[in-house]
Amino acid sequence: MSKHFQLNGNYVRYEFSEFGGKFTPVNYDMPIPTGSEVLLKVDFCGVCHSDVHVHEGYYGLGQGRKLDLGERGIKLPVTLGHEVVGTVVSMGEEVKEVSVGQQKLIYPWIGCGECSVCQRGEENLCTKPGSLGVFKPGGYSEYILVPHQRYLESLGSLNPANASLLACSGLTTFSAIKKIQPVHNEEFVVVIGCGGLGQLAIKTLVLSGIENVIAVDVSEEKREIAKSSGAKSAFDPRDEKIVEVVTEAGKGNCIAVLDFVGNDQTMEFGLGVLRKGGKFVAVGLHGGEIRYPIPFLVTKAISIIGSYTGTLGEMKELVEFANKHDLVNIPVEIRPLEQAESAVEDLSAGRVPGRIILKNG
Ligand SMILES: [Zn+2]
Numbered sequence: 328m329s330k331h332f333q334l335n336g337n338y339v340r341y342e343f344s345e346f347g348g349k350f351t352p353v354n355y356d357m358p359i360p361t362g363s364e365v366l367l368k369v370d371f372c373g374v375c376h377s378d379v380h381v382h383e384g385y386y387g388l389g390q391g392r393k394l395d396l397g398e399r400g401i402k403l404p405v406t407l408g409h410e411v412v413g414t415v416v417s418m419g420e421e422v423k424e425v426s427v428g429q430q431k432l433i434y435p436w437i438g439c440g441e442c443s444v445c446q447r448g449e450e451n452l453c454t455k456p457g458s459l460g461v462f463k464p465g466g467y468s469e470y471i472l473v474p475h476q477r478y479l480e481s482l483g484s485l486n487p488a489n490a491s492l493l494a495c496s497g498l499t500t501f502s503a504i505k506k507i508q509p510v511h512n513e514e515f516v517v518v519i520g521c522g523g524l525g526q527l528a529i530k531t532l533v534l535s536g537i538e539n540v541i542a543v544d545v546s547e548e549k550r551e552i553a554k555s556s557g558a559k560s561a562f563d564p565r566d567e568k569i570v571e572v573v574t575e576a577g578k579g580n581c582i583a584v585l586d587f588v589g590n591d592q593t594m595e596f597g598l599g600v601l602r603k604g605g606k607f608v609a610v611g612l613h614g615g616e617i618r619y620p621i622p623f624l625v626t627k628a629i630s631i632i633g634s635y636t637g638t639l640g641e642m643k644e645l646v647e648f649a650n651k652h653d654l655v656n657i658p659v660e661i662r663p664l665e666q667a668e669s670a671v672e673d674l675s676a677g678r679v680p681g682r683i684i685l686k687n688g
């Protein structure tokens with residue numbers, strides 16, 4: 328038996344039943360949560376660039392090759408949406424720590440919950456992922472079922488619409504930054520790609536006390552925003568001497584590169600500016616390959632680190648950090664949930680200057 332009131336009737340998910348295909352509103356019976364499950368009404372759901380990739384059904388691997396997401400276990404139909412803030416409406420009998428009416432941020436990077444990786448709290452690295460909005464129905468929906476209360480985080484004083492982006496964009500940048508720490512006062516960090524994630528990274532770095540930040544982006548507008556977010560300097564990567572220019576700006580002391588683009592050129596550039604002992608953190612999924620001389624990797628003691636989302640513990644830490652520093656006070660565009668398809672299309676076509684957040688009801 329579930330606690331509290333049962334919702335009857337149907338609810339709508341905006342799903343697609345073939346990769347690249349149309350989004351269709353589909354009616355489902357309202358789920359009745361059992362055991363540890365919690366049912367939430369979706370309030371807000373961020374539209375993320377990885378939604379574009381999942382909808383397309385692949386990631387580019389360079390030289391025209393593709394990583395097929397269907398073969399990676401994503402089952403159709405798919406209801407996207409992994410940046411969700413919702414309100415608890417009902418729950419299974421084992422749920423003790425949340426109550427009806429509470430508004431929560433949902434941690435979506437759920438694993439099997441049983442393997443040693445999950446037990447250590449690194450569910451985002453589980454080999455049997457059950458991520459919401461990827462492998463399980465996500466927030467492009469009126470309601471969402473979450474398997475356990477531990478995935479629900481209180482918002483504190485955060486604006487609920489903006490807080491949704493902490494579940495992916497925020498968490499991804501936060502976790503990437505944790506991987507480069509400690510950064511000492513005299514050292515520099517280079518941020519490649521100053522779109523949504525890059526801007527959030529610059530803000531997070533500066534608020535964490537890492538002030539020597541160099542931004543790199545092809546867009547002059549984004550370089551200006553990067554500087555107003557706290558970057559010491561900003562450069563256009565199309566400059567032929569960009570490696571020398573950035574190395575000089577970083578006084579030969581670039582200890583870390585955060586790459587939010589992730590293609591052959593950004594890899595080559597980023598690895599080129601690192602000093603000995605430097606760390607290259609790849610976050611962007613544009614697609615391509617790493618080509619880097621192994622003798623440099625060894626003799627310069629370079630680390631190349633991939634970073635994908637983050638842990639539940641990191642999300643809790645991030646929510647606290649965001650509350651303390653007003654991190655998500657950034658411009659967003661709110662659209663009705665029914666416009667999920669055009670939101671993904673606009674993001675895919677690069678027609679979106681900031682973040683789109685879908686609002687249900
Ligand atoms: Zn697991």
Ligand SMILES: [Zn+2]
Nearest residue numbers: 375377495496
């Ligand atoms: Zn995302």
